[in-house]
Amino acid sequence: MRLGLDLFLEKNYAQFTGKRIGLLTNMTGVNERLIPTIDLFNEHPDIQLVALYGPEHGIRGDAKEGEAVESSVDPYTGIPVYSLYGTSKKPSKEMLDPVDVIVFDLQDIGARYYTFIYSMAYVMEACGEFGKEFVVLDRPNPISGLSMEGNLVEEDVRSFVGLYPIPNRHGMTVGEIAQLYKHEFGIDCDLTVVPMEGWSRHIYYDETNLFWVPPSPNTTGLDMSILYPGTCLVEGTNLSEGRGTTRPFEYVGAPYVDGYKLAKAFNQKNLPGVLARPVSFVPTYQKHKDSVCEGIQIHVVERHKVHALKTGLILLETIANMYPNEFQFKENPNGKFFFDLLAGTKDLRNVILNGNSYTFLESCEGQIAQFEKQREPYLLYK
Structure with a gap:
Protein backbone atom coordinates (compact mmCIF):
# COMPACT_ATOMS: atom_id res chain seq x y z
CA MET A 1 0.00 0.00 0.00
CA ARG A 2 1.26 3.47 -0.86
CA LEU A 3 0.06 6.74 0.62
CA GLY A 4 -0.98 9.85 -1.28
CA LEU A 5 2.16 11.39 0.24
CA ASP A 6 4.39 8.82 -1.50
CA LEU A 7 2.78 9.38 -4.87
CA PHE A 8 2.86 13.17 -4.51
CA LEU A 9 6.60 13.10 -3.84
CA GLU A 10 7.14 10.69 -6.71
CA LYS A 11 5.29 12.60 -9.41
CA ASN A 12 2.49 15.01 -8.44
CA TYR A 13 4.78 17.63 -6.92
CA ALA A 14 6.05 18.51 -10.40
CA GLN A 15 2.85 20.37 -11.30
CA PHE A 16 3.45 22.68 -8.32
CA THR A 17 7.12 23.43 -8.99
CA GLY A 18 7.76 27.14 -8.56
CA LYS A 19 4.66 27.62 -6.41
CA ARG A 20 4.73 28.52 -2.73
CA ILE A 21 3.44 25.60 -0.69
CA GLY A 22 1.64 25.65 2.65
CA LEU A 23 1.25 22.36 4.53
CA LEU A 24 -1.68 21.56 6.85
CA THR A 25 -0.39 18.67 8.91
CA ASN A 26 0.67 17.41 12.33
CA MET A 27 2.64 14.47 13.76
CA THR A 28 0.51 11.99 11.76
CA GLY A 29 1.91 13.41 8.51
CA VAL A 30 4.64 10.80 8.06
CA ASN A 31 5.61 8.24 5.45
CA GLU A 32 5.82 4.50 6.08
CA ARG A 33 9.32 4.98 7.55
CA LEU A 34 7.94 7.63 9.96
CA ILE A 35 9.75 10.53 8.26
CA PRO A 36 7.61 13.68 8.71
CA THR A 37 5.95 15.23 5.69
CA ILE A 38 7.30 18.58 6.92
CA ASP A 39 10.89 17.31 6.55
CA LEU A 40 10.22 15.57 3.25
CA PHE A 41 8.80 18.80 1.81
CA ASN A 42 11.34 21.11 3.41
CA GLU A 43 14.30 19.10 2.13
CA HIS A 44 12.87 18.48 -1.35
CA PRO A 45 14.78 20.51 -3.97
CA ASP A 46 11.65 21.26 -6.02
CA ILE A 47 9.12 21.96 -3.26
CA GLN A 48 9.04 25.49 -1.89
CA LEU A 49 7.57 25.02 1.61
CA VAL A 50 6.88 28.46 3.08
CA ALA A 51 4.13 27.97 5.70
CA LEU A 52 2.68 25.39 8.06
CA TYR A 53 -0.90 25.17 9.33
CA GLY A 54 -1.87 23.31 12.49
CA PRO A 55 -5.26 21.78 13.46
CA GLU A 56 -6.65 21.04 16.94
CA HIS A 57 -3.90 19.80 19.31
CA GLY A 58 -1.28 21.76 17.35
CA ILE A 59 1.24 20.76 14.76
CA ARG A 60 3.17 18.58 17.23
CA GLY A 61 0.13 17.25 19.12
CA ASP A 62 1.04 18.74 22.49
CA ALA A 63 -2.21 20.63 23.16
CA LYS A 64 -5.20 19.06 24.90
CA GLU A 65 -8.64 18.78 23.34
CA GLY A 66 -10.41 22.12 23.08
CA GLU A 67 -7.26 24.03 24.08
CA ALA A 68 -6.55 27.10 21.95
CA VAL A 69 -3.24 26.97 20.08
CA GLU A 70 -1.28 30.09 19.19
CA SER A 71 0.48 30.69 15.89
CA SER A 72 4.24 30.36 16.16
CA VAL A 73 7.45 29.51 14.33
CA ASP A 74 8.41 25.86 13.97
CA PRO A 75 11.66 25.46 15.94
CA TYR A 76 12.96 22.69 13.69
CA THR A 77 12.54 24.36 10.30
CA GLY A 78 12.10 28.06 11.11
CA ILE A 79 8.89 28.05 9.05
CA PRO A 80 5.90 30.07 10.37
CA VAL A 81 3.04 27.98 11.80
CA TYR A 82 -0.49 29.38 11.49
CA SER A 83 -2.89 27.91 14.04
CA LEU A 84 -6.33 26.82 12.81
CA TYR A 85 -7.44 26.19 16.38
CA GLY A 86 -6.86 29.55 18.02
CA THR A 87 -8.51 32.92 17.44
CA SER A 88 -9.98 31.55 14.20
CA LYS A 89 -10.68 28.10 12.80
CA LYS A 90 -10.79 29.43 9.23
CA PRO A 91 -7.63 30.95 7.76
CA SER A 92 -7.75 34.66 6.97
CA LYS A 93 -6.48 36.29 3.79
CA GLU A 94 -3.33 37.30 5.69
CA MET A 95 -2.71 33.68 6.71
CA LEU A 96 -2.98 32.53 3.11
CA ASP A 97 -1.12 35.41 1.47
CA PRO A 98 2.30 33.66 1.73
CA VAL A 99 1.15 30.58 -0.29
CA ASP A 100 -0.19 29.58 -3.68
CA VAL A 101 -1.13 26.03 -2.70
CA ILE A 102 -2.21 24.36 0.56
CA VAL A 103 -1.43 20.65 0.90
CA PHE A 104 -3.43 18.64 3.47
CA ASP A 105 -1.77 15.59 5.04
CA LEU A 106 -3.52 14.51 8.24
CA GLN A 107 -4.73 11.16 9.58
CA ASP A 108 -8.47 11.08 10.29
CA ILE A 109 -10.08 8.41 12.50
CA GLY A 110 -13.37 7.83 10.69
CA ALA A 111 -15.90 9.55 12.98
CA ARG A 112 -17.76 12.77 12.23
CA TYR A 113 -16.87 14.40 15.58
CA TYR A 114 -13.18 14.54 14.70
CA THR A 115 -12.30 18.16 13.94
CA PHE A 116 -9.58 17.59 11.33
CA ILE A 117 -12.16 17.10 8.57
CA TYR A 118 -13.73 20.47 9.47
CA SER A 119 -10.37 22.22 9.48
CA MET A 120 -10.08 20.80 5.96
CA ALA A 121 -13.51 22.23 5.08
CA TYR A 122 -12.67 25.72 6.37
CA VAL A 123 -9.34 25.78 4.54
CA MET A 124 -11.07 24.64 1.35
CA GLU A 125 -13.55 27.52 1.76
CA ALA A 126 -10.74 30.02 2.27
CA CYS A 127 -8.80 28.65 -0.71
CA GLY A 128 -11.89 29.17 -2.86
CA GLU A 129 -12.34 32.73 -1.60
CA PHE A 130 -8.71 33.78 -2.02
CA GLY A 131 -7.77 31.90 -5.19
CA LYS A 132 -5.49 29.25 -3.69
CA GLU A 133 -5.17 25.63 -4.80
CA PHE A 134 -5.96 22.84 -2.33
CA VAL A 135 -4.36 19.39 -2.45
CA VAL A 136 -5.31 16.38 -0.31
CA LEU A 137 -2.77 13.59 0.18
CA ASP A 138 -5.06 10.68 0.95
CA ARG A 139 -4.67 8.34 3.93
CA PRO A 140 -6.66 5.28 5.09
CA ASN A 141 -9.82 5.38 7.10
CA PRO A 142 -8.46 3.36 10.05
CA ILE A 143 -11.81 1.67 10.78
CA SER A 144 -12.37 0.72 7.12
CA GLY A 145 -14.45 2.33 4.42
CA LEU A 146 -17.40 -0.04 4.35
CA SER A 147 -19.48 0.42 7.52
CA MET A 148 -21.57 3.51 8.20
CA GLU A 149 -23.54 4.28 11.35
CA GLY A 150 -25.85 6.95 12.66
CA ASN A 151 -27.91 9.96 11.71
CA LEU A 152 -27.16 12.98 9.56
CA VAL A 153 -26.43 16.21 11.43
CA GLU A 154 -29.45 18.51 11.56
CA GLU A 155 -28.98 22.13 10.56
CA ASP A 156 -29.74 23.75 13.93
CA VAL A 157 -26.99 21.78 15.72
CA ARG A 158 -24.15 22.21 13.23
CA SER A 159 -20.80 22.86 14.89
CA PHE A 160 -17.07 22.09 14.71
CA VAL A 161 -17.86 18.53 15.84
CA GLY A 162 -20.51 18.15 13.15
CA LEU A 163 -20.39 20.78 10.44
CA TYR A 164 -22.10 18.89 7.60
CA PRO A 165 -24.83 16.24 7.29
CA ILE A 166 -22.66 13.14 7.57
CA PRO A 167 -23.23 10.13 9.86
CA ASN A 168 -21.38 9.28 13.08
CA ARG A 169 -19.27 6.70 11.23
CA HIS A 170 -18.85 7.92 7.66
CA GLY A 171 -16.72 5.21 6.03
CA MET A 172 -14.75 7.64 3.86
CA THR A 173 -11.16 8.77 3.48
CA VAL A 174 -10.23 12.45 3.75
CA GLY A 175 -9.75 12.63 -0.01
CA GLU A 176 -13.24 11.29 -0.60
CA ILE A 177 -14.70 13.69 1.98
CA ALA A 178 -12.98 16.61 0.25
CA GLN A 179 -14.71 15.67 -3.01
CA LEU A 180 -18.03 15.36 -1.15
CA TYR A 181 -17.51 18.85 0.31
CA LYS A 182 -16.84 20.33 -3.10
CA HIS A 183 -19.53 18.65 -5.17
CA GLU A 184 -22.34 18.10 -2.63
CA PHE A 185 -21.86 20.77 0.03
CA GLY A 186 -20.88 23.66 -2.24
CA ILE A 187 -17.28 24.39 -1.22
CA ASP A 188 -15.98 25.75 -4.49
CA CYS A 189 -12.20 25.53 -4.64
CA ASP A 190 -9.47 24.30 -6.98
CA LEU A 191 -9.20 20.76 -5.54
CA THR A 192 -6.68 18.01 -6.29
CA VAL A 193 -6.84 14.66 -4.49
CA VAL A 194 -3.83 12.35 -4.64
CA PRO A 195 -5.27 8.87 -3.97
CA MET A 196 -3.50 5.97 -2.32
CA GLU A 197 -2.50 2.80 -4.14
CA GLY A 198 -3.30 -0.61 -2.72
CA TRP A 199 -5.91 0.36 -0.13
CA SER A 200 -9.32 -1.35 -0.23
CA ARG A 201 -12.48 -0.37 1.62
CA HIS A 202 -12.52 -3.46 3.85
CA ILE A 203 -9.03 -2.81 5.24
CA TYR A 204 -8.50 -1.74 8.86
CA TYR A 205 -5.39 0.20 9.82
CA ASP A 206 -3.54 -2.76 11.34
CA GLU A 207 -3.88 -4.56 8.00
CA THR A 208 -1.72 -1.93 6.30
CA ASN A 209 2.06 -1.60 6.33
CA LEU A 210 1.83 1.64 8.34
CA PHE A 211 2.72 2.46 11.94
CA TRP A 212 -0.08 3.96 14.03
CA VAL A 213 0.72 7.52 15.07
CA PRO A 214 -1.98 8.84 17.46
CA PRO A 215 -3.66 11.85 15.75
CA SER A 216 -4.45 13.37 19.16
CA PRO A 217 -3.60 12.58 22.79
CA ASN A 218 -6.65 10.36 23.36
CA THR A 219 -6.67 8.39 20.10
CA THR A 220 -4.77 5.50 21.61
CA GLY A 221 -5.30 2.79 19.01
CA ASP A 347 -33.95 14.45 20.07
CA LEU A 348 -31.39 11.91 21.26
CA ARG A 349 -31.34 13.02 24.92
CA ASN A 350 -35.02 12.09 25.33
CA VAL A 351 -34.49 8.92 23.31
CA ILE A 352 -31.91 7.75 25.87
CA LEU A 353 -33.94 8.79 28.92
CA ASN A 354 -37.05 7.06 27.56
CA GLY A 355 -35.28 3.85 26.55
CA ASN A 356 -35.99 4.24 22.82
CA SER A 357 -32.49 3.74 21.41
CA TYR A 358 -33.45 0.82 19.16
CA THR A 359 -36.25 2.86 17.61
CA PHE A 360 -33.83 5.72 17.00
CA LEU A 361 -31.31 3.37 15.38
CA GLU A 362 -34.02 2.05 13.06
CA SER A 363 -34.81 5.62 12.05
CA CYS A 364 -31.15 6.11 11.10
CA GLU A 365 -31.28 3.39 8.45
CA GLY A 366 -33.00 5.62 5.90
CA GLN A 367 -30.48 8.41 6.53
CA ILE A 368 -27.59 5.99 6.03
CA ALA A 369 -29.13 4.80 2.75
CA GLN A 370 -29.44 8.45 1.66
CA PHE A 371 -25.81 9.18 2.56
CA GLU A 372 -24.56 6.00 0.90
CA LYS A 373 -26.16 7.11 -2.36
CA GLN A 374 -24.84 10.66 -1.96
CA ARG A 375 -21.24 9.59 -1.31
CA GLU A 376 -21.06 6.95 -4.05
CA PRO A 377 -19.77 9.19 -6.90
CA TYR A 378 -16.82 10.35 -4.76
CA LEU A 379 -15.48 6.99 -3.60
CA LEU A 380 -11.94 6.51 -4.88
CA TYR A 381 -11.56 2.87 -3.79
CA LYS A 382 -14.31 0.61 -5.04
Whole structure:
Protein backbone atom coordinates (compact mmCIF):
# COMPACT_ATOMS: atom_id res chain seq x y z
CA MET A 1 0.00 0.00 0.00
CA ARG A 2 1.26 3.47 -0.86
CA LEU A 3 0.06 6.74 0.62
CA GLY A 4 -0.98 9.85 -1.28
CA LEU A 5 2.16 11.39 0.24
CA ASP A 6 4.39 8.82 -1.50
CA LEU A 7 2.78 9.38 -4.87
CA PHE A 8 2.86 13.17 -4.51
CA LEU A 9 6.60 13.10 -3.84
CA GLU A 10 7.14 10.69 -6.71
CA LYS A 11 5.29 12.60 -9.41
CA ASN A 12 2.49 15.01 -8.44
CA TYR A 13 4.78 17.63 -6.92
CA ALA A 14 6.05 18.51 -10.40
CA GLN A 15 2.85 20.37 -11.30
CA PHE A 16 3.45 22.68 -8.32
CA THR A 17 7.12 23.43 -8.99
CA GLY A 18 7.76 27.14 -8.56
CA LYS A 19 4.66 27.62 -6.41
CA ARG A 20 4.73 28.52 -2.73
CA ILE A 21 3.44 25.60 -0.69
CA GLY A 22 1.64 25.65 2.65
CA LEU A 23 1.25 22.36 4.53
CA LEU A 24 -1.68 21.56 6.85
CA THR A 25 -0.39 18.67 8.91
CA ASN A 26 0.67 17.41 12.33
CA MET A 27 2.64 14.47 13.76
CA THR A 28 0.51 11.99 11.76
CA GLY A 29 1.91 13.41 8.51
CA VAL A 30 4.64 10.80 8.06
CA ASN A 31 5.61 8.24 5.45
CA GLU A 32 5.82 4.50 6.08
CA ARG A 33 9.32 4.98 7.55
CA LEU A 34 7.94 7.63 9.96
CA ILE A 35 9.75 10.53 8.26
CA PRO A 36 7.61 13.68 8.71
CA THR A 37 5.95 15.23 5.69
CA ILE A 38 7.30 18.58 6.92
CA ASP A 39 10.89 17.31 6.55
CA LEU A 40 10.22 15.57 3.25
CA PHE A 41 8.80 18.80 1.81
CA ASN A 42 11.34 21.11 3.41
CA GLU A 43 14.30 19.10 2.13
CA HIS A 44 12.87 18.48 -1.35
CA PRO A 45 14.78 20.51 -3.97
CA ASP A 46 11.65 21.26 -6.02
CA ILE A 47 9.12 21.96 -3.26
CA GLN A 48 9.04 25.49 -1.89
CA LEU A 49 7.57 25.02 1.61
CA VAL A 50 6.88 28.46 3.08
CA ALA A 51 4.13 27.97 5.70
CA LEU A 52 2.68 25.39 8.06
CA TYR A 53 -0.90 25.17 9.33
CA GLY A 54 -1.87 23.31 12.49
CA PRO A 55 -5.26 21.78 13.46
CA GLU A 56 -6.65 21.04 16.94
CA HIS A 57 -3.90 19.80 19.31
CA GLY A 58 -1.28 21.76 17.35
CA ILE A 59 1.24 20.76 14.76
CA ARG A 60 3.17 18.58 17.23
CA GLY A 61 0.13 17.25 19.12
CA ASP A 62 1.04 18.74 22.49
CA ALA A 63 -2.21 20.63 23.16
CA LYS A 64 -5.20 19.06 24.90
CA GLU A 65 -8.64 18.78 23.34
CA GLY A 66 -10.41 22.12 23.08
CA GLU A 67 -7.26 24.03 24.08
CA ALA A 68 -6.55 27.10 21.95
CA VAL A 69 -3.24 26.97 20.08
CA GLU A 70 -1.28 30.09 19.19
CA SER A 71 0.48 30.69 15.89
CA SER A 72 4.24 30.36 16.16
CA VAL A 73 7.45 29.51 14.33
CA ASP A 74 8.41 25.86 13.97
CA PRO A 75 11.66 25.46 15.94
CA TYR A 76 12.96 22.69 13.69
CA THR A 77 12.54 24.36 10.30
CA GLY A 78 12.10 28.06 11.11
CA ILE A 79 8.89 28.05 9.05
CA PRO A 80 5.90 30.07 10.37
CA VAL A 81 3.04 27.98 11.80
CA TYR A 82 -0.49 29.38 11.49
CA SER A 83 -2.89 27.91 14.04
CA LEU A 84 -6.33 26.82 12.81
CA TYR A 85 -7.44 26.19 16.38
CA GLY A 86 -6.86 29.55 18.02
CA THR A 87 -8.51 32.92 17.44
CA SER A 88 -9.98 31.55 14.20
CA LYS A 89 -10.68 28.10 12.80
CA LYS A 90 -10.79 29.43 9.23
CA PRO A 91 -7.63 30.95 7.76
CA SER A 92 -7.75 34.66 6.97
CA LYS A 93 -6.48 36.29 3.79
CA GLU A 94 -3.33 37.30 5.69
CA MET A 95 -2.71 33.68 6.71
CA LEU A 96 -2.98 32.53 3.11
CA ASP A 97 -1.12 35.41 1.47
CA PRO A 98 2.30 33.66 1.73
CA VAL A 99 1.15 30.58 -0.29
CA ASP A 100 -0.19 29.58 -3.68
CA VAL A 101 -1.13 26.03 -2.70
CA ILE A 102 -2.21 24.36 0.56
CA VAL A 103 -1.43 20.65 0.90
CA PHE A 104 -3.43 18.64 3.47
CA ASP A 105 -1.77 15.59 5.04
CA LEU A 106 -3.52 14.51 8.24
CA GLN A 107 -4.73 11.16 9.58
CA ASP A 108 -8.47 11.08 10.29
CA ILE A 109 -10.08 8.41 12.50
CA GLY A 110 -13.37 7.83 10.69
CA ALA A 111 -15.90 9.55 12.98
CA ARG A 112 -17.76 12.77 12.23
CA TYR A 113 -16.87 14.40 15.58
CA TYR A 114 -13.18 14.54 14.70
CA THR A 115 -12.30 18.16 13.94
CA PHE A 116 -9.58 17.59 11.33
CA ILE A 117 -12.16 17.10 8.57
CA TYR A 118 -13.73 20.47 9.47
CA SER A 119 -10.37 22.22 9.48
CA MET A 120 -10.08 20.80 5.96
CA ALA A 121 -13.51 22.23 5.08
CA TYR A 122 -12.67 25.72 6.37
CA VAL A 123 -9.34 25.78 4.54
CA MET A 124 -11.07 24.64 1.35
CA GLU A 125 -13.55 27.52 1.76
CA ALA A 126 -10.74 30.02 2.27
CA CYS A 127 -8.80 28.65 -0.71
CA GLY A 128 -11.89 29.17 -2.86
CA GLU A 129 -12.34 32.73 -1.60
CA PHE A 130 -8.71 33.78 -2.02
CA GLY A 131 -7.77 31.90 -5.19
CA LYS A 132 -5.49 29.25 -3.69
CA GLU A 133 -5.17 25.63 -4.80
CA PHE A 134 -5.96 22.84 -2.33
CA VAL A 135 -4.36 19.39 -2.45
CA VAL A 136 -5.31 16.38 -0.31
CA LEU A 137 -2.77 13.59 0.18
CA ASP A 138 -5.06 10.68 0.95
CA ARG A 139 -4.67 8.34 3.93
CA PRO A 140 -6.66 5.28 5.09
CA ASN A 141 -9.82 5.38 7.10
CA PRO A 142 -8.46 3.36 10.05
CA ILE A 143 -11.81 1.67 10.78
CA SER A 144 -12.37 0.72 7.12
CA GLY A 145 -14.45 2.33 4.42
CA LEU A 146 -17.40 -0.04 4.35
CA SER A 147 -19.48 0.42 7.52
CA MET A 148 -21.57 3.51 8.20
CA GLU A 149 -23.54 4.28 11.35
CA GLY A 150 -25.85 6.95 12.66
CA ASN A 151 -27.91 9.96 11.71
CA LEU A 152 -27.16 12.98 9.56
CA VAL A 153 -26.43 16.21 11.43
CA GLU A 154 -29.45 18.51 11.56
CA GLU A 155 -28.98 22.13 10.56
CA ASP A 156 -29.74 23.75 13.93
CA VAL A 157 -26.99 21.78 15.72
CA ARG A 158 -24.15 22.21 13.23
CA SER A 159 -20.80 22.86 14.89
CA PHE A 160 -17.07 22.09 14.71
CA VAL A 161 -17.86 18.53 15.84
CA GLY A 162 -20.51 18.15 13.15
CA LEU A 163 -20.39 20.78 10.44
CA TYR A 164 -22.10 18.89 7.60
CA PRO A 165 -24.83 16.24 7.29
CA ILE A 166 -22.66 13.14 7.57
CA PRO A 167 -23.23 10.13 9.86
CA ASN A 168 -21.38 9.28 13.08
CA ARG A 169 -19.27 6.70 11.23
CA HIS A 170 -18.85 7.92 7.66
CA GLY A 171 -16.72 5.21 6.03
CA MET A 172 -14.75 7.64 3.86
CA THR A 173 -11.16 8.77 3.48
CA VAL A 174 -10.23 12.45 3.75
CA GLY A 175 -9.75 12.63 -0.01
CA GLU A 176 -13.24 11.29 -0.60
CA ILE A 177 -14.70 13.69 1.98
CA ALA A 178 -12.98 16.61 0.25
CA GLN A 179 -14.71 15.67 -3.01
CA LEU A 180 -18.03 15.36 -1.15
CA TYR A 181 -17.51 18.85 0.31
CA LYS A 182 -16.84 20.33 -3.10
CA HIS A 183 -19.53 18.65 -5.17
CA GLU A 184 -22.34 18.10 -2.63
CA PHE A 185 -21.86 20.77 0.03
CA GLY A 186 -20.88 23.66 -2.24
CA ILE A 187 -17.28 24.39 -1.22
CA ASP A 188 -15.98 25.75 -4.49
CA CYS A 189 -12.20 25.53 -4.64
CA ASP A 190 -9.47 24.30 -6.98
CA LEU A 191 -9.20 20.76 -5.54
CA THR A 192 -6.68 18.01 -6.29
CA VAL A 193 -6.84 14.66 -4.49
CA VAL A 194 -3.83 12.35 -4.64
CA PRO A 195 -5.27 8.87 -3.97
CA MET A 196 -3.50 5.97 -2.32
CA GLU A 197 -2.50 2.80 -4.14
CA GLY A 198 -3.30 -0.61 -2.72
CA TRP A 199 -5.91 0.36 -0.13
CA SER A 200 -9.32 -1.35 -0.23
CA ARG A 201 -12.48 -0.37 1.62
CA HIS A 202 -12.52 -3.46 3.85
CA ILE A 203 -9.03 -2.81 5.24
CA TYR A 204 -8.50 -1.74 8.86
CA TYR A 205 -5.39 0.20 9.82
CA ASP A 206 -3.54 -2.76 11.34
CA GLU A 207 -3.88 -4.56 8.00
CA THR A 208 -1.72 -1.93 6.30
CA ASN A 209 2.06 -1.60 6.33
CA LEU A 210 1.83 1.64 8.34
CA PHE A 211 2.72 2.46 11.94
CA TRP A 212 -0.08 3.96 14.03
CA VAL A 213 0.72 7.52 15.07
CA PRO A 214 -1.98 8.84 17.46
CA PRO A 215 -3.66 11.85 15.75
CA SER A 216 -4.45 13.37 19.16
CA PRO A 217 -3.60 12.58 22.79
CA ASN A 218 -6.65 10.36 23.36
CA THR A 219 -6.67 8.39 20.10
CA THR A 220 -4.77 5.50 21.61
CA GLY A 221 -5.30 2.79 19.01
CA LEU A 222 -7.63 0.80 16.82
CA ASP A 223 -10.09 -0.50 19.44
CA MET A 224 -10.60 3.04 20.71
CA SER A 225 -11.18 4.24 17.13
CA ILE A 226 -13.71 1.46 16.45
CA LEU A 227 -15.72 2.37 19.57
CA TYR A 228 -15.39 6.16 19.21
CA PRO A 229 -18.39 6.74 16.87
CA GLY A 230 -20.52 5.61 19.82
CA THR A 231 -18.58 6.28 23.00
CA CYS A 232 -17.71 9.86 22.04
CA LEU A 233 -21.30 10.69 23.01
CA VAL A 234 -20.31 10.08 26.65
CA GLU A 235 -18.47 13.43 26.48
CA GLY A 236 -21.82 15.19 26.60
CA THR A 237 -22.77 13.61 29.95
CA ASN A 238 -21.49 13.71 33.53
CA LEU A 239 -19.86 10.31 33.02
CA SER A 240 -16.12 10.08 32.47
CA GLU A 241 -15.29 8.84 28.98
CA GLY A 242 -11.90 7.77 30.30
CA ARG A 243 -9.97 10.93 29.49
CA GLY A 244 -7.04 11.10 31.85
CA THR A 245 -6.62 7.31 31.79
CA THR A 246 -4.75 4.93 29.52
CA ARG A 247 -8.04 3.78 27.89
CA PRO A 248 -10.08 6.83 26.83
CA PHE A 249 -13.38 5.99 25.10
CA GLU A 250 -12.98 2.37 26.21
CA TYR A 251 -13.43 3.17 29.93
CA VAL A 252 -16.78 4.70 30.91
CA GLY A 253 -17.77 5.38 34.51
CA ALA A 254 -18.33 7.80 37.37
CA PRO A 255 -18.10 7.92 41.17
CA TYR A 256 -21.81 7.05 41.40
CA VAL A 257 -21.56 3.88 39.26
CA ASP A 258 -21.23 0.28 40.52
CA GLY A 259 -18.93 -1.29 37.94
CA TYR A 260 -19.93 -4.90 38.64
CA LYS A 261 -23.63 -4.18 38.32
CA LEU A 262 -23.10 -2.11 35.16
CA ALA A 263 -20.93 -4.77 33.49
CA LYS A 264 -23.54 -7.44 34.22
CA ALA A 265 -26.43 -5.28 32.97
CA PHE A 266 -24.53 -4.24 29.82
CA ASN A 267 -23.44 -7.78 28.92
CA GLN A 268 -27.02 -8.99 29.29
CA LYS A 269 -27.87 -6.77 26.30
CA ASN A 270 -25.83 -9.17 24.10
CA LEU A 271 -24.58 -6.45 21.81
CA PRO A 272 -22.65 -7.79 18.82
CA GLY A 273 -18.86 -7.77 18.88
CA VAL A 274 -18.30 -6.32 22.38
CA LEU A 275 -17.99 -7.43 26.01
CA ALA A 276 -17.66 -5.35 29.17
CA ARG A 277 -15.70 -5.95 32.34
CA PRO A 278 -15.90 -3.92 35.55
CA VAL A 279 -13.10 -1.40 36.13
CA SER A 280 -12.07 1.17 38.69
CA PHE A 281 -10.07 4.19 37.55
CA VAL A 282 -8.96 7.66 38.65
CA PRO A 283 -8.89 10.29 35.86
CA THR A 284 -5.81 12.52 36.01
CA TYR A 285 -7.68 15.42 34.37
CA GLN A 286 -11.07 16.38 32.97
CA LYS A 287 -14.28 15.04 34.54
CA HIS A 288 -13.96 13.51 38.03
CA LYS A 289 -10.26 14.39 38.19
CA ASP A 290 -8.53 12.59 41.10
CA SER A 291 -11.78 10.82 42.06
CA VAL A 292 -12.27 7.06 42.06
CA CYS A 293 -14.67 6.10 39.28
CA GLU A 294 -16.23 2.71 38.79
CA GLY A 295 -17.55 1.61 35.45
CA ILE A 296 -16.68 -0.68 32.59
CA GLN A 297 -14.09 -1.19 29.92
CA ILE A 298 -15.67 -2.11 26.60
CA HIS A 299 -13.60 -4.78 24.85
CA VAL A 300 -13.80 -5.31 21.10
CA VAL A 301 -14.28 -9.05 20.57
CA GLU A 302 -15.17 -9.10 16.86
CA ARG A 303 -14.63 -5.75 15.15
CA HIS A 304 -16.56 -6.66 12.00
CA LYS A 305 -19.69 -7.12 14.12
CA VAL A 306 -19.36 -4.01 16.30
CA HIS A 307 -21.95 -1.27 15.84
CA ALA A 308 -20.31 1.50 17.85
CA LEU A 309 -23.28 3.86 17.96
CA LYS A 310 -25.60 1.09 19.17
CA THR A 311 -22.99 0.18 21.79
CA GLY A 312 -22.73 3.77 23.02
CA LEU A 313 -26.47 4.40 23.07
CA ILE A 314 -27.37 1.19 24.88
CA LEU A 315 -24.63 1.87 27.44
CA LEU A 316 -25.96 5.39 28.11
CA GLU A 317 -29.53 4.12 28.22
CA THR A 318 -28.53 1.41 30.71
CA ILE A 319 -26.75 3.88 33.01
CA ALA A 320 -29.60 6.40 32.77
CA ASN A 321 -32.02 3.65 33.80
CA MET A 322 -29.81 2.41 36.67
CA TYR A 323 -28.98 5.88 38.03
CA PRO A 324 -31.88 8.19 37.14
CA ASN A 325 -31.06 10.68 39.92
CA GLU A 326 -27.32 10.89 39.23
CA PHE A 327 -26.96 10.60 35.43
CA GLN A 328 -27.09 13.97 33.66
CA PHE A 329 -26.41 15.57 30.31
CA LYS A 330 -23.94 18.44 30.71
CA GLU A 331 -25.66 21.81 30.31
CA ASN A 332 -23.76 24.92 29.26
CA PRO A 333 -24.36 28.28 31.00
CA ASN A 334 -26.45 29.34 27.99
CA GLY A 335 -28.81 26.40 28.53
CA LYS A 336 -27.56 24.45 25.53
CA PHE A 337 -26.25 20.90 25.56
CA PHE A 338 -22.92 19.85 24.06
CA PHE A 339 -24.46 16.40 23.74
CA ASP A 340 -26.81 17.75 21.04
CA LEU A 341 -23.85 18.89 18.94
CA LEU A 342 -22.26 15.45 19.20
CA ALA A 343 -25.58 13.72 18.54
CA GLY A 344 -26.38 15.89 15.54
CA THR A 345 -29.93 16.23 16.85
CA LYS A 346 -31.77 17.57 19.91
CA ASP A 347 -33.95 14.45 20.07
CA LEU A 348 -31.39 11.91 21.26
CA ARG A 349 -31.34 13.02 24.92
CA ASN A 350 -35.02 12.09 25.33
CA VAL A 351 -34.49 8.92 23.31
CA ILE A 352 -31.91 7.75 25.87
CA LEU A 353 -33.94 8.79 28.92
CA ASN A 354 -37.05 7.06 27.56
CA GLY A 355 -35.28 3.85 26.55
CA ASN A 356 -35.99 4.24 22.82
CA SER A 357 -32.49 3.74 21.41
CA TYR A 358 -33.45 0.82 19.16
CA THR A 359 -36.25 2.86 17.61
CA PHE A 360 -33.83 5.72 17.00
CA LEU A 361 -31.31 3.37 15.38
CA GLU A 362 -34.02 2.05 13.06
CA SER A 363 -34.81 5.62 12.05
CA CYS A 364 -31.15 6.11 11.10
CA GLU A 365 -31.28 3.39 8.45
CA GLY A 366 -33.00 5.62 5.90
CA GLN A 367 -30.48 8.41 6.53
CA ILE A 368 -27.59 5.99 6.03
CA ALA A 369 -29.13 4.80 2.75
CA GLN A 370 -29.44 8.45 1.66
CA PHE A 371 -25.81 9.18 2.56
CA GLU A 372 -24.56 6.00 0.90
CA LYS A 373 -26.16 7.11 -2.36
CA GLN A 374 -24.84 10.66 -1.96
CA ARG A 375 -21.24 9.59 -1.31
CA GLU A 376 -21.06 6.95 -4.05
CA PRO A 377 -19.77 9.19 -6.90
CA TYR A 378 -16.82 10.35 -4.76
CA LEU A 379 -15.48 6.99 -3.60
CA LEU A 380 -11.94 6.51 -4.88
CA TYR A 381 -11.56 2.87 -3.79
CA LYS A 382 -14.31 0.61 -5.04
